Amino acid sequence: MTHAAAAEEDNAKARDVVADEIAPEPLGVIQVRKYQLLHEASLLLGGMPTDPYYKGLTASLGYTWHVDEDIGVQVLQFTYALNLDTNLKKALIRTAQASNGNADLTFPEIEWIADVGHVVFKPIYGKEALFNRSVIHLEADLQAGPSFVRRNSKNNSFCLGVDAGFGFRFWVEEWLSVRFDMSELVYWVGGSPTTAMRLTAGLGFNLRGDD
Amino acid sequence: MRQGLVIATLLAALLTPVVGRAEVNFEADRPRVFSIQERPYRLRHEFQLGLGVMPLDAFYVGVTAQAGYTFHFTDFWAWEIAAGTYSMNFDTALTGNLNDKYGVVPVREGGERIKAFATTGVVVKPLFGKLALLNSDVVLSETFFVAGLGPMLKGEYKRPTGVLGVGFRFWSGPMLSWRLDIRDYLIFSTWKPENSLSIMLSGAFNYREADTAVAP
Amino acid sequence: MRMHAQSLRWAFVSVGLGLLCVPAAFAQDAASASQEEVAPPSEPPPEEPSTEAVAEAVTEEAEPEAIDPEIFDIAVADFYNERYADAAAGFWGYIHLGDASSENYEWAQFFLAESLRKLGFWHAAVQYYYQVAKTRSRPEILPDALNRLESISRVRPFSESLIFEDLLYDSEFGFLPPYLHDWVEYVQGLYDYKNGLIDWAERHFAAIQKNSPYSLRALYVQAVYALKNKKDDVAIAMFDSVSSSAIDEPTVKNQANLALARLLFDTEHYADALKAYDKVVQRDLTFEQAELLLEKAWTHYFLGNRRKAMGLLHALEAPSYQHYFLPDAFVLRGLILKDLCHFIPAKRVVRSFRFRYQRALDLLHRRVDMRRIASILDAGTQEGTIGRRTAFLKSLESELKLIDTYDTFWEDVELDTHLRKIYELEIREQTRLWNIEFKESADESALQLLETEEQVSLLDYELGLDIFKRLKVEGAKRTVEEPLVIPFDSSSVYYEFDTEYWNDELHSYKYFINNRCFEIGGGK
DSSP states (O other): OOHHHHHHHHHHHHHHTTTTTSOOOOOOSBSSOSOOOSEEEEEEEEEEOOOSSEEEEEEEEEEEEEOSSSEEEEEEEEEEEEEEEOHHHHHHHHHHHHHOTTOOOOOOOEEEEEEEEEEEEEEEEEEEEETTTEEEEEEEEEEEEEEEEEESSSSSOEEEEEEEEEEEEEEEETTEEEEEEEEEEEEEETTEEEEEEEEEEEEEEEOOOOO | OHHHHHHHHHHHHHHSOOTTOOOOOTTTTOOEEEEEEEOSOOOSEEEEEEEEEEOOOSSEEEEEEEEEEEEESSSSEEEEEEEEEEEEEEEOTHHHHIIIIISOOOGGGGSOOEEEEEEEEEEEEEEEEEEEETTTEEEEEEEEEEEEEEEEEETTEEEEEEEEEEEEEEESSSSEEEEEEEEEEEEOSSSSOEEEEEEEEEEEEEEOOGGGOOOO | OHHHHHHHHHHHHHHHHHHHTSOHHHHHHHHHHHHSOOOOOSSOOSOOOOHHHHHHHHSOOOOOOOOOHHHHHHHHHHHHTTOHHHHHHHHHHHHHHSOTTSTTHHHHHHHHHHHHHHHTOHHHHHHHHHHHHHHOSSTTTHHHHHHHHHHHHHHSOOOHIIIIIIIIITOOOOSOOHHHHHHHHHHHHHHHHHTTOHHHHHHHHHTSOTTSHHHHHHHHHHHHHHHHTTOHHHHHHHHHHHHTOSSOOHHHHHHHHHHHHHHHHHTTOHHHHHHHHHHSOOOSOSHHHHHHHHHHHHHHHHTTOHHHHHHHHHHTTSTTTTTSOOTHHHHHHHHHHHHTTOHHHHHHHHHHHHHHHHHHHHHHHTTOOGGGOHHHHHHHTSSHHHHHHHHHHHHHHHHHHHGGGGHHHHTTTTHHHHHHHHHHHHHHHHHHHHHHHHHHHHHHHHHHHHHHHHHHHHHHHHHHHHHTOOOOGGGEEOOOOOOOOOOSSOSEEEEEOOSOOBGGGTTOEEEEOOOOOOEETOOO
C-alpha cells in the first residue's frame, strides 16, 4: 500500500471512531402530516372471488385504533357475506343428482368473518400530483392477525384462521378516505387449511378528536 | 299612476346592474403556492420482467412470467408496445374434491386454460409523487393506467383479449424501478367476456438517452 | 435593506472564525437548546475557577496506597462485556484509591473515559481523555485519546477552552498519525490567527496534508482572514477553491458557499450570489438553514423574482423554522405584497409582526432585563459562540441529571459525587462565560428588533398612503398578466401546497400571486 493510500485509510478509520454513538439525528421527510388517523370507522364493500362454488359479496364494518403514524390495531372488523352460486355449483348439482341421487350436496359457505386484533403497519405515506393540478395523499399498509369464520355447515361451522393483506388509502378530506384492501384468509376446517381471498373497497371515517 | 311610476323606478333600480363599478374578484386573485420540482427519474425505453399470479380460475392457478417493452413518449403518455406472458398452471384441489366428494369429473379439465398471451396498449401516467418510508426515506412513485388488447392462447384456441389495469411504480434508481400491476383481462371466447385477474410484480429497467436525462 | 446587506459582511466576519470550530450539528443543538427551558442564570456568579481549575478537580489527590491490580482486570472484563456502569465504578476505584504511579493508571483513566462515553457522559469522558493526553506518560494511548477528542469536537458540544486552548494550542505531541497531526496543526494555526500571530499560523497550516479535510478548513480560515483585511478578490478565490475541492467535507463547503454568496450579495452581484446560495446543501433544519432561506429570498427580491422570494418566505413558516428569530422576514413579505398592491395581506403581515414581537418590544422599551424577554433570549442564543455555549450548557445539565440513574452503581465508590462536582464546576464556569457573551448578543438582537420595528412602522405608513392613493378612472389601467398555466405533461412536478411541509421542498416553493397594481397610462 502506498503512503498516500495508507494515510487515506488512516483518515477514514479515525473519522469512524465513535460514529455509531454520535450519529446525527435523521432529518425526517415530512414535518407534520396533514392527515393523521386516530380512531377510524370503516365501511367496505367487496367480494370473495376465489371459491369455485360461490362468489361472496361482502359488506364490512370495522374499527381501527391508530396508535401512531406507523402502527395501528384493527380492533374489530366484521364482514358479512351474501353468497351467489356459481355456474359450476349449479352444474354440479344437476350432474350429481342425475347420476347419484344420494350424493352429499352440501357446499359450506362463509357467512361472516370477524377479524380481531389485526396489527396494521403503515410504513408508507405520501402524495402524488394528479395531472399536476391537484395533490392526492395516500398511504399503504400491511395488516395481519387472527380471524374467526362462521360457515353455514353442520360440522366445523366455527373456524379459526389467520388473515394477512395489504391496502391503499387515498384521502378525500381529513375525516374521510377511500380504501382498497386485498387480503388472504387461511382458516382451518377440521385441521385442513382453506383459503379465501378478499378484495374490498370502501370508506374510512376518521373520528379523530380535537388535538 | 304616480305611485306606479315610483314603484316601477324602484324596481328598475333594483334590477338594473350598477354601471361603471369594477368588481374585484379576490377569490380569483388568491395566491397559490406550489413546490415545483424536476422529476429526478424519467422513462424512455422500459424493459420489464415480472412474476405474477392469475388466481381466479377455480380449477387452476396460473403462475405467470412476463416480459415487456414500453416506449415512453412523454411523462404522461406511453405505449406498451408488447407485453408477453407465459402462464404455468397448477391444478387446484377442486378436481380431486369433485371426484372424492361428489363423484364427478369436470368436462375438458374444467375448461380452457390460459397458456400465453401478448398485449399491446396505451399507458397513461397521470399521477407522480413521492412516498415517505417510515418518515426517513423518500421513494418516488407513479400510478399509471393501461388499456390494450391482444391475442391469448387459451386451451388450443387463440382468443381476442382486452386488458384494463392499474399499476404502481416505485423507483430505486434512475435505471431501475419496481412495479405492481393489477390487470383484468377480458377474454372474448364468446361475445360475453370472461374475466381473469392478474397480479404481477416486476422489475423495470429504464434506458434514457443522456441528453434528455434529468439529473436527480 | 441596505443596512441588511451591509450587516451581512460584518456579521459574517465577526463570527466567521468562531463558526469554524464546530460544524452545523452544534447549531441544531443551539437552536433546540434555545427552545428548551435554558433558564438564564439570575445573577452573575462570583469569580469562578477557570477551566484549568475544573480540570484539576478531576485529578484528585490519590492516597499513596497499593491498589489491587485485580480491580483493573475486573473492570476491563466488565467493559468488554458492555457493563459500562460497573466498569466505570471499577476504573474510578482504581484511580481514586490507587497511586498515579500504578501500572495501569493511565489505562484506567482512558477506560474510565470510554465507559463514561458509552453511558452518555460526554463531558466527563472529555475530562479524562484530556488527562490522558495532557500527561502523556503512556505514549501508546495518546493517539487514541486524541482520536476520541477529535471525533467529539466535530459533532458534540464540548469545552473548547479545555481542549483547544489548554490541551492543543501550546502543546507539542511529537509523532502522531497523519489525521490527528492535521487536526492539531489546524487548531494551533486557528488560534494563532485569532491571536494575530499570522506567520506562525501559516506555518502550522502549511504542515497539514493537502488531502485532509482540515486543509479545507485551514483554507477557509485564511479566506476569512483575507476578507477581514478587505482583500475581497483573494477571499472569493479561496472560498471558491474550498467549494470546488474534491475533498469530502460538506460542512466546510457549505460554509464557504454561504460566505461566497454573502460576499457577492454584498457587492450587489445578485445572480452570482444566487448560484452560490444554491450550492449550499440542506442537511438539517437549523437556524443557519432558516437564515439561508431568508437571504435567498432577499436575493431573489433584488433580482425581481418576487414569486420565488415569497416561496422561500413561505418555507420559513414551516414548523421547524417558525420559532427562529428572523424579523426581517416580515419586512420582506410586507414589501413584496405592497409592491404587488396586495394591501390587505400586507397589513396582515404588519399585524402578524406586532402580534409576535409586541410583547418583547414593550419589555425592551421598559428596560426589562433581556434575559427575561423570551424572544430576545431565543434570538441571542441561536447562533455563534453563545449558541454553542448554550448547547454545551444544555448537554451538561442533562448529563448532570443522568448521574442519578447510576447512583446504585456508583455510590459505594463515590463516583456519582465526583461526577456531580465536575459537572457543577463546569456549569458554573460556562454560565459565567454565557452571561458575558449574552449581554453582547442580546444587545445586537434587541437592536435588530427595534430597527425592524421602525421599518415595519414605515411600511405600515406607506401602505396607508397607497391604499388611499387617488387614481383617475381613465388612467386606471392594469397589465393583464398571463394566467397561471400548469402543464399536465411536464418534466416538472407541481405539488400544490396544502399545509404539509416536506423537507425536500423547502427551497422549491413558488408563490403564484397576481399583480394588482394599476399603472398610469399603461397596460390594457
